[in-house]
Amino acid sequence: MEIDDKIPSQLVHGDHGYVLDDVPHLSDYIPELPTYPNPLQNNPAYSAVKQYFVDYDDTVPKKVVVHRNTPIGTTFRLGGPRQRVYFESDEVRACIVTCGGLCPGLNTVIREIVCGLAFMYDVERIMGIEGGYKGFYARNTIPLTTKSVNDIHKRGGTILGTSRGGHDTKKIVDNIEDREINQVYIIGGDGTHRGASEIFEEIRRRGLKVSVVGIPKTIDNDIVVIDKSFGFDTAVEEAQRAIGAAHVESESAENGIGLVKLMGRYCGFIAMYATLASRDVDCCLIPELPFYLEGPGGLFQYIEKRLKENGHMVIVVAEGAGQELMTETVRTGELQDPSGNKLLLDVGLWLSQKIKDYFSKKKRMVINLKYIDPTYMIRAVPSNASDNVYCTLLAQSAVHGAMAGYTGFTVGLVHGRQTYIPFCRVTESQNKVVITDRMWARLLSSTHQPSFLTHDEIEEAKKAEKTSSL
Numbered sequence: 001m002e003i004d005d006k007i008p009s010q011l012v013h014g015d016h017g018y019v020l021d022d023v024p025h026l027s028d029y030i031p032e033l034p035t036y037p038n039p040l041q042n043n044p045a046y047s048a049v050k051q052y053f054v055d056y057d058d059t060v061p062k063k064v065v066v067h068r069n070t071p072i073g074t075t076f077r078l079g080g081p082r083q084r085v086y087f088e089s090d091e092v093r094a095c096i097v098t099c100g101g102l103c104p105g106l107n108t109v110i111r112e113i114v115c116g117l118a119f120m121y122d123v124e125r126i127m128g129i130e131g132g133y134k135g136f137y138a139r140n141t142i143p144l145t146t147k148s149v150n151d152i153h154k155r156g157g158t159i160l161g162t163s164r165g166g167h168d169t170k171k172i173v174d175n176i177e178d179r180e181i182n183q184v185y186i187i188g189g190d191g192t193h194r195g196a197s198e199i200f201e202e203i204r205r206r207g208l209k210v211s212v213v214g215i216p217k218t219i220d221n222d223i224v225v226i227d228k229s230f231g232f233d234t235a236v237e238e239a240q241r242a243i244g245a246a247h248v249e250s251e252s253a254e255n256g257i258g259l260v261k262l263m264g265r266y267c268g269f270i271a272m273y274a275t276l277a278s279r280d281v282d283c284c285l286i287p288e289l290p291f292y293l294e295g296p297g298g299l300f301q302y303i304e305k306r307l308k309e310n311g312h313m314v315i316v317v318a319e320g321a322g323q324e325l326m327t328e329t330v331r332t333g334e335l336q337d338p339s340g341n342k343l344l345l346d347v348g349l350w351l352s353q354k355i356k357d358y359f360s361k362k363k364r365m366v367i368n369l370k371y372i373d374p375t376y377m378i379r380a381v382p383s384n385a386s387d388n389v390y391c392t393l394l395a396q397s398a399v400h401g402a403m404a405g406y407t408g409f410t411v412g413l414v415h416g417r418q419t420y421i422p423f424c425r426v427t428e429s430q431n432k433v434v435i436t437d438r439m440w441a442r443l444l445s446s447t448h449q450p451s452f453l454t455h456d457e458i459e460e461a462k463k464a465e466k467t468s469s470l
Contacts, residue, residue, distance in 0.1 A: 010022040010023070010024065010422070016071065016072050017070070017071020017072050017073060018071070018072045018073075018075065019071075019072075019073065019074045019075065020059055020074075020075050020076075020077065021062075021074050021075070021076055021421075021422060021425065022077060022422070023077055023401075023406050023407075023408060023409035023420045023421070023422050024200070024204070024406070024407050024408040024409070024422075025405050025406055025407065026086055026209055026211065026405040026406075026407055027086075027405060028204075029204050029207060030207060030209055033086055033209070033405070034086075035084040035085065035086055035405075036084065036085050036086075036087075036088055037083075037084065037085075038052075038053065038081055038082060038083055038084065038085050038403070039085075039089060039120075039121055039122060040052065040081050040120055040121070041053075041083075043119075043120060045119075052081065052083075053080070053081050053082055053083040054078050054079070054080035054081060054082060056082075058077075058078035058080075059075035059076060059077055059078055060075055060076050060077075060078050060414050060415060060417040060419045061073060061074070061075050061415070062074040062075060062076065062225070062414065064415050076225075076414055076419040076420060076421050077406075077419065077420045078417060078418070078419060078420075079397035079400060079401060079411055079417075079418035079419050079420050080397065080400055080418060081120075081400045081403075081404070082400070082403075082404035084404075085121075085403045085404055085405070086209075086403070086404065086405030087182065087183070087211075087402075087403055087405075089121050089122040089123055089124075090122075090124075091182070092117065092121070092123040092125065092182060092183055092403075093125045093127075093179070093180055093181050093182055093183070094113075094117055094123060094125065094126045094127070094181070094182075094183040094184075094185065094402075095126070095127045095128070095129050095141070095176075095179075095181050095183070095184055095185070096110055096113055096114070096126070096127075096128050096129065096144065096160065096185045096187070097128070097129035097132065097133065097135065097136070097160065097184075097185070097186055097187065098110070098132065098158040098160050098161075098162045098187045098188065098217075099132040099133055099162055099163070099164070099186065099187070099188035099189075099191075099192040099195070100132075100162060100164060100188045100189050100191065100192050100217065100218075101162070101164075101189075101219070101379065102156070102157055102158065102162065102219075102379040102380055103217050103218070103219045103229075103230070103231040103379060104156065104219070104230075104231040104234035104235065104238075104378075104379070104381055104382060104383040104384070104387060105217075105230040105231045105234065105383035105387045105388070105390075105391045106157065106158040106162075106187060106217065106231075107149075107152040107153050107155055107156075107157065107158060107159055107382070108152075108153040108230075108383055108387070108388050108391035108392065108395075109187055109215055109217075109230065109391045109394060109395050110128070110144070110149060110152065110158065110159065110160065110187075111149040111150075111152050111153050111395075112391060112392045112394075112395030112396060113126075113185050113215075113395045113398065113399060114126050114144045114145070114146060114149045115146055115149070116395055116396045116398075116399040116400075117399055118145075118146050119146070120396070120399065121399065121403055126143070126144045126145070127141045127142065127143055127144060127179075127181075128141060128142045128143075128144045128159070128160045129141055129160065130142060130160050130161050131160075131161045131162070131163050131166075132161070132162050132163035132164070132165075132166055133163070133165075133166045133167045133168075133172060133192075133195060134163060134165075134166030134167075134168075135160075135161075135163075135166075136171065136172040136175040136176070137168060137171035137172060137174070137175050139175070142160070153382065153383070153388060153391075154382055155382055156379075156380040156381050156382045157380060164191075167195040167198075169195075169198045169199055169202050170202065172199055173199060173202045173203055173206065173208075176199075176203070176208075176210060177206070177208060181210065182208075182209055182210050182211065183210070183211045183213070183402045184199070184210060184211070184212045184213065185213050185215065185398060185402070186199075186212065186213070186214050186215070187214075187215045187217050188214070188216075188217050189216070189217055189218040189222075189223065190218070190222070190223060190426065190427050190430065192214070192217070193214050193216065193410060193423055193426055193427050194423075194427050196212055196214045196410075196423060197408065197423035197424065197427065199212055200212040200407060200408040200423065201408075203407075204407075204408075210407070211401075211402040211405065211406065211407040212407050212408055213398045213401060213402050213406075213407070213409065213410070213411070214398075214409070214410035214411070214423060214426075215230075215394050215395065215398055215410065215411060216229055216230075216410050216411075216412055216426060217229060217230065217231065218231075219231045219232065219235050219263055219270070219378075219379060220232075220263055220264055220265060220266070220267055220269060220270065221267070221269040221270070221431060222265075222266055222267045222269070222430045222431045222432070223412075223426050223430075223431055224425070224426060224428070224429050224430065224431045225412065225414060225421055225425050225426055226412030226413055226414060226421070226426070227412070227413040227414060227415065227416065228413070229412075230383070230387050230390050230391050230394060231383060231387055232269070232270070232273075232387075233384060233386045233387050233390075234378075234381060234382075234383045234384045234386075234387045235263065235270050235378050235379075236270055236273045236274050236277060237384055238374065238377070238378040238381055239260075239262050239270055239271075239274035239374065239378060240274055240277055240278050241374070242260050242262075242372050242374040242378075243258075243260055243274060243275075243278045243280055243281060243314060243316065244278065244280065245258075245372060246258025246259065246260045246280075246314050246370065246372050247278075247280040247314050249370040250312040250313060250314055250368075250370065251311075251312045253312070253368035254311070254366060254368060255307050255311065255312070255365065255366060255367040255368060256311070256312040256313075256367075256368045256369075256370070257303070257307075257312070257313055257314075257315065257355065257367055257368070257369040257370070258312075258313075258314040258315070258369075258370050258372065259314075259315045259317065259348060259351065259352055259355075259369060259370070259371045259372070260314070260315070260316050260317070260348075260372045260373075260374070261317050261318075261319055261346075261347065261348030261371070261372070261373045261375065262274060262316060262317070262318055262319070262374075262375070262378075263318070263319055263375055263378065263379070264286060264287060264318030264319055264320055264321070265287070265319060265320045265342075265344065266287055266320055266430055266432065267286070267287060267288065267318075267320075267430065267431060267432045267433055268284070268285075268286020268287055268288055268289070268318040268320075268321065268433045269431075269433060270318070271284050271285070271286050271316050271317070271318040271321075272284060272286060272433055272439065272440070272443055274316065275316050275443055275446070275447065276439075276442060276443055276446060279446060280314050281314050281315070281316050281446075281447055282306050282310075282313040282314055282315065282447055282448070282449065283299070283302065283303075283306075283313070283314075283315045283316070283447055283449040284315075284316045284317075284443055284447060284449065285299075285315070285316070285317040285318065285321040285322065286318045286320075286321050286433055287318055287320035287321050287323070287432075288432050288433045288434075288435055289321070289433075289435050289451075289452060289453070290324065290452065291321070291322065291325075291452040292325075292452065293325070293354060293358070294358075297450050297452065298450075298452075299452075300355070300358050300359075302449060302450055303315075303355065303359075304359075304363070304365075307367070315351075317347055317348060317351060318347075319344055319346075319347060319348075319375070320344060320347075321347055322347045322350070322351065323344060323345060323347065326345045326347065326350050348371055348373055349371065352369055352371045355367070355369060356369060390413075393413075393418060394411050394412070394418075397411045397418040397420075398411045401420050406420055408422065408423055409421060409422055409423065410423060410426050412426075435451075435453070
C-alpha cells in the first residue's frame with residue numbers, strides 16, 4: 001500500500017479499489033517513538049479471549065452493499081486493542097470533558113473511560129474538566145477514580161457539567177501542555193468535534209505527544225458515517241411515553257388532539273422512530289419535510305379528515321420543523337446560541353395556536369388540543385440498557401485507540417463494527433432523514449398522512465440524494 005501525501009485526510013490506496021480513510025498517529029509527526037507490549041495480554045479477564053488484538057490492516061467498509069463490478073470503496077480503521085502501545089501505564093495523564101447539550105449516557109461514557117483506563121491499562125491519573133471547553137483554562141478539574149465514578153451511570157446529565165462555546169484553542173492547548181496531559185477524551189457533537197480538530201492540529205503543530213480522541217454525542221442522531229449516536233435509543237423510548245400520554249388525552253375528549261414536540265433541530269430521527277415505534281401517531285412533521293397548513297393536501301384538511309373518521313388524533317412535530325413558516329410571520333433574521341446553532345422558535349406553541357384559530361374561527365368546530373413538550377425531561381434521564389452497552393463499547397474503543405497512539409479521530413459503530421474515523425468526516429455534513437427512503441415510506445404507510453410533496457419535489461429530492469451518495 002502507498003500513502004497519498006497529497007490528500008490531507010491520509011487516504012491509503014490498495015488493490016481492487018480499496019481506500020482506507022486513515023486516522024492520524026502520533027508517529028506521523030514524532031519520529032522514533034518507543035512502543036511497549038500491551039498490558040491487556042496479562043489481564044486475567046481477557047485470558048479466555050480467542051484473539052487479543054486487532055490486526056493492523058483490519059478495516060470496516062463505509063458501504064456494505066456494493067455491485068459486483070464496483071470498487072471496494074472507502075473503509076475505516078477497525079477499533080480495538082493493538083499488540084503494541086505508545087504509552088506506558090504510569091506515564092498516562094488523561095482528562096475527560098463533556099461539551100454541548102445534555103444527552104442520556106454521558107455519565108456512562110465517563111465511567112467507562114475511567115474504568116477502561118484503570119482496569120485494562122492500569123492508568124491511575126485521570127481528571128475531569130468541569131464546565132466544557134472553558135473548564136480547561138478556567139482550571140476547573142476533579143480527580144476521577146473507579147470508586148468516584150462507580151454509580152454515576154445510574155444518573156442523568158454529566159457529573160463534569162457542560163457548556164456551549166468557550167472554545168479558545170491556544171488557551172486549551174497551553175493548559176494541556178502545562179498540566180502534562182497526554183490523552184484528551186472529548187465527548188460532544190459536531191461543533192465540539194470541530195473544536196477537537198482544532199485542538200489536535202495545534203497539538204500536532206507543537207509536536208506534543210498527546211492523543212486527542214472524540215466520542216460523538218448528539219441526541220438527535222445527526223452525526224454522519226456512524227450507525228447511530230449514544231442516547232438516541234433512550235430518547236426514542238422516552239418520547240413514546242409522551243406520545244402515549246398524548247394519545248390518552250386525545251381519545252378521552254371530543255375532537256381531541258394530542259400535539260407532542262420532540263427534539264430534532266435539523267433532523268427528524270427521534271420523531272420518525274418514535275412515531276414508528278408507538279403506532280398511535282397520525283401525523284409526523286420533521287425539518288426535512290416542508291409542510292403547509294391550508295389548502296388541498298394541507299395539514300388542516302388532514303386534521304379535519306382524521307377527526308371526522310376517528311374523533312381524535314396525535315401529531316408529533318420535531319422542534320426544527322416549520323421554521324420557515326413561522327419566520328414569515330413572527331420574525332426576520334437569525335439568532336444563535338454560543339455553539340453557533342440557530343435559535344429556534346417554538347413550533348409546538350405556534351402550531352397549537354394555529355390549529356385552534358383555524359378550527360374555532362374558520363370551521364366553527366370545537367376541538368380539545370393538549371400540547372406536550374417533554375424535551376428537557378428526555379435529555380435528562382439516565383440511559384437505558386441498550387445505550388449503556390453502546391456507551392461501554394464506545395468508551396473502551398476510544399481508550400484502546402489512544403493507548404495505541406492514534407489521535408485526531410472519533411469512535412463509532414459503522415455497520416455494527418467499532419471504527420476509528422477522522423474528525424473531518426463527522427463534521428463535513430449532517431445526518432438527515434431521507435424523505436425518498438423506505439423508512440420514511442414506512443412512516444407514511446403507518447400514519448396515512450399526506451406527503452406534502454408534489455411529484456416534481458419528490459423527483460428533485462431523489463436527484464439530490466443520488467448526487468450526495470456518489
